[in-house]
Amino acid sequence: xxxxxxxxxxxxxxxxVSVFSSIGCxxxxxxxxxxxxxGFGVDQVQTAEGDRLLLTAQIIKADQVISPEQAGGSGKxxxxxxxxxxxxxxxxxxxxxFESSRRLFFPHNRVLIIGESLARSGLHPIIDxxxxxxxxxxxxxxxxxxxxxxxxxxxxxxxxxxxxxxxYELLQDYGATSKVYPVTLQDLTKDLASKTKTxxxxxxxxxxxxxxxxxxxxxxxxFKSDRMVGELNINxxxxxxxxLGKVHSGIIVFKLPPYRHDISMEILEANxxxxxxxxxxxxxxxxxxxxxxxxxxxxxxxxxxxPRENEKLERMASQxxxxxxxxxxxxxxxxNTDFFGFGEAFHSRxxxxxxxxxxxxxxxxxxxxxxxxxxxxxxxxxxxxxxPILQ
Amino acid sequence: MAELAQGRISNIQLVLLLTGFLLGTxxxxxxxxxxxxxxWLAFLLGCGQGLILxxxxxALARRFPGQTFVKIAEAVWGRYIGKIVSLAFLWYVFHxxxxxxxxxxxxxxxxxLPSTPAMLLVLMLVGVCAAAVWSGLEVIxxxxxxxxxxxxxxxxxxxxxxxxxxKAANLQPVLQTPLPELLKTSVRVATFPFGETVIFLMIxxxxxxxxxxxxxVVIAFALTVFILITGMLRTLGVLGNVAPLxxxxxxxxxxxxxxxxxxxxxxxxxxxxFLTMGFIKASVQLFAFVVGLSQFLGLxxxxxxxxxxxxxxxxxxxxxxxxxAETIAFTHTVYPFYALPFEVFxxxxxxxxxxxxxxxxxxxxx
Numbered sequence: 001x002x003x004x005x006x007x008x009x010x011x012x013x014x015x016x017v018s019v020f021s022s023i024g025c026x027x028x029x030x031x032x033x034x035x036x037x038x039g040f041g042v043d044q045v046q047t048a049e050g051d052r053l054l055l056t057a058q059i060i061k062a063d064q065v066i067s068p069e070q071a072g073g074s075g076k077x078x079x080x081x082x083x084x085x086x087x088x089x090x091x092x093x094x095x096x097x098f099e100s101s102r103r104l105f106f107p108h109n110r111v112l113i114i115g116e117s118l119a120r121s122g123l124h125p126i127i128d129x130x131x132x133x134x135x136x137x138x139x140x141x142x143x144x145x146x147x148x149x150x151x152x153x154x155x156x157x158x159x160x161x162x163x164x165x166x167x168y169e170l171l172q173d174y175g176a177t178s179k180v181y182p183v184t185l186q187d188l189t190k191d192l193a194s195k196t197k198t199x200x201x202x203x204x205x206x207x208x209x210x211x212x213x214x215x216x217x218x219x220x221x222x223f224k225s226d227r228m229v230g231e232l233n234i235n236x237x238x239x240x241x242x243x244l245g246k247v248h249s250g251i252i253v254f255k256l257p258p259y260r261h262d263i264s265m266e267i268l269e270a271n272x273x274x275x276x277x278x279x280x281x282x283x284x285x286x287x288x289x290x291x292x293x294x295x296x297x298x299x300x301x302x303x304x305x306x307p308r309e310n311e312k313l314e315r316m317a318s319q320x321x322x323x324x325x326x327x328x329x330x331x332x333x334x335x336n337t338d339f340f341g342f343g344e345a346f347h348s349r350x351x352x353x354x355x356x357x358x359x360x361x362x363x364x365x366x367x368x369x370x371x372x373x374x375x376x377x378x379x380x381x382x383x384x385x386x387x388p389i390l391q
Numbered sequence: 392m393a394e395l396a397q398g399r400i401s402n403i404q405l406v407l408l409l410t411g412f413l414l415g416t417x418x419x420x421x422x423x424x425x426x427x428x429x430x431w432l433a434f435l436l437g438c439g440q441g442l443i444l445x446x447x448x449x450a451l452a453r454r455f456p457g458q459t460f461v462k463i464a465e466a467v468w469g470r471y472i473g474k475i476v477s478l479a480f481l482w483y484v485f486h487x488x489x490x491x492x493x494x495x496x497x498x499x500x501x502x503x504l505p506s507t508p509a510m511l512l513v514l515m516l517v518g519v520c521a522a523a524v525w526s527g528l529e530v531i532x533x534x535x536x537x538x539x540x541x542x543x544x545x546x547x548x549x550x551x552x553x554x555x556x557x558k559a560a561n562l563q564p565v566l567q568t569p570l571p572e573l574l575k576t577s578v579r580v581a582t583f584p585f586g587e588t589v590i591f592l593m594i595x596x597x598x599x600x601x602x603x604x605x606x607x608v609v610i611a612f613a614l615t616v617f618i619l620i621t622g623m624l625r626t627l628g629v630l631g632n633v634a635p636l637x638x639x640x641x642x643x644x645x646x647x648x649x650x651x652x653x654x655x656x657x658x659x660x661x662x663x664x665f666l667t668m669g670f671i672k673a674s675v676q677l678f679a680f681v682v683g684l685s686q687f688l689g690l691x692x693x694x695x696x697x698x699x700x701x702x703x704x705x706x707x708x709x710x711x712x713x714x715x716a717e718t719i720a721f722t723h724t725v726y727p728f729y730a731l732p733f734e735v736f737x738x739x740x741x742x743x744x745x746x747x748x749x750x751x752x753x754x755x756x757x
Contacts, residue, residue, distance in 0.1 A: 027504040134505070186630075190633050348561075349564070
């Protein structure tokens with residue numbers, strides 16, 4: 001009996017203590033005291049006091065994110081954009097508390113958008129906060145806005161309740177075309193820290209028609225060190241993705257001579273190898289790309305499902321891919337930015353030779369001979385053998 | 392004497408206890424400084440050097456079975472010098488425990504609970520260790536029986552979850568570090584964590600079978616170096632050139648786990664690993680200090696020292712280093728030299744003198 005009493009007493013004590021201590025004390029974070037940030041934008045603006053950072057936070061209004069049945073009639077926005085100014089990002093983040101009753105909470109932030117003028121003047125002053133602070137996650141996407149990030153974050157999008165999440169989904173599904181290169185904060189950090197590989201970031205722009213405004217992914221921003229120096233268009237971006245081995249799927253459209261009709265081929269699978277070599281003591285890179293394709297759509301009435309025509313198609317597709325890569329390579333040489341990571345390939349696979357020419361990589365890269373080998377195989381033809389409407 | 396050491400520990404238990412002790416802080420703060428593609432080699436070399444040191448400790452423990460280092464020092468060096476030697480040793484044990492506490496505190500303050508008062512955190516963290524020491528060596532050992540396998544499991548699980556982010560190219564180029572640099576790193580690894588086995592001179596006497604201890608130590612070292620290399624490879628494979636940028640690269644790498652938006656935020660497992668292993672390490676250090684001090688002072692009961700030792704270790708842990716920058720600098724640059732006398736000179740000199748004096752003499756066996 002006494003033992004039972006003692007056990008009961010001890011248990012009561014332990015449970016009481018744990019009830020009071022498990023709610024947390026100094027570092028407690030209650031949902032109704034937090035402003036959950038879904039998207040965050042940084043711009044450089046001129047104010048009366050001089051250059052300032054304009055921070056834009058897209059905050060989820062948790063009480064407005066409602067079930068689809070209710071959503072129809074309400075018409076209320078389920079997000080809020082808040083702005084603040086600061087000399088540094090951190091100061092700006094704390095300045096939000098002047099007007100926002102809740103503290104900004106970053107762990108659920110999905111996209112970080114940087115205004116173009118800020119990107120052109122350099123990322124170093126702003127990127128540290130997102131790496132150093134324990135709240136922002138390394139897997140959030142980073143983008144450059146054509147124009148101001150603040151404008152992008154204030155637009156309502158079609159299907160998604162929260163625009164920032166819509167942007168996130170757009171980047172996640174880049175594989176449908178492979179013409180957008182999604183970059184996470186972690187990737188960006190690595191590129192900025194690398195001695196030779198330069199950073200690239202996807203670009204997003206605001207498209208205004210007379211009826212409504214929408215946002216659209218368009219091209220890639222190219223950086224030299226931390227400054228944006230140029231852009232790749234969407235085809236050059238795919239050229240970059242081929243070399244980086246990030247192409248998942250996508251469509252290649254070309255004309256098969258002598259016909260004047262378009263043929264769309266779908267990329268099923270792509271593998272790439274970068275071979276850093278030394279030829280006569282000079283660096284030389286071979287990029288080998290193996291692609292598996294499927295005929296997606298043909299608009300001429302000839303039967304192409306015969307080996308001879310197939311070979312022609314394969315050759316044309318390979319040429320199309322080479323053209324994309326060459327376009328990206330031309331841009332890389334023009335800006336002298338090694339965003340393919342050829343330098344790192346030499347560093348990790350030819351370390352001895354790298355020691356001799358590595359320090360001069362900036363002079364070597366624009367003249368670096370790059371050989372591109374593409375081989376395409378058409379394995380499937382879809383569900384039809386010929387153009388379905390018979391002549 | 393030594394009421395805390397009641398209940399003996401078996402050889403399997405020694406393996407787990409020593410592994411937990413060695414993994415203590417090194418499971419979060421990778422020994423040897425910045426990681427680069429050759430760090431694994433430095434780990435292996437450091438482990439080898441650590442084994443040589445462990446032979447010295449084991450030889451000493453075998454020569455004086457059932458005696459802690461405090462008693463051994465007194466027998467070998469005589470009454471007065473012996474007291475000085477064991478006092479120095481006890482200081483090292485105590486200070487190492489305080490350093491473990493500091494590492495605990497830094498990590499929690501930086502990454503988990505930034506605004507909770509440090510004093511409260513440190514008292515609670517060391518308080519758990521003190522409770523374990525109060526309950527005795529057997530309880531600490533049994534804790535390690537549960538916690539060490541869990542840590543191994545978590546480590547492997549995390550490595551598995553990081554495969555999507557893993558890039559083998561980050562591990563190249565291999566064997567490009569100059570030899571002196573590699574040796575320097577390996578010495579750091581030998582002093583922290585492997586050389587810290589010297590503290591087990593206070594634990595080994597309570598072993599069931601003394602003559603099997605060598606194989607236990609070798610297995611524990613192998614297990615530790617395996618876990619460390621796994622952690623190092625997966626960290627470098629994920630973070631690549633930015634790994635040296637972070638205060639806790641191992642923790643940072645696990646933050647990037649994101650499998651289908653559901654299996655994410657798994658860095659908490661790294662924290663759990665560190666908290667559990669750090670608990671074992673700090674408990675062993677606190678235990679060694681309490682038992683050693685009570686033998687040094689010739690106290691009848693050593694349990695009376697647990698509470699004062701808890702408070703003192705908390706305080707030293709709180710105030711001995713002003714900040715994270717100093718802690719990192721101390722761990723990587725000062726500690727290898729600071730630990731040298733305690734981990735190498737004192738045990739080696741004691742062994743040599745014992746051998747020269749042909750101690751322990753026949754008939755004097757306790």
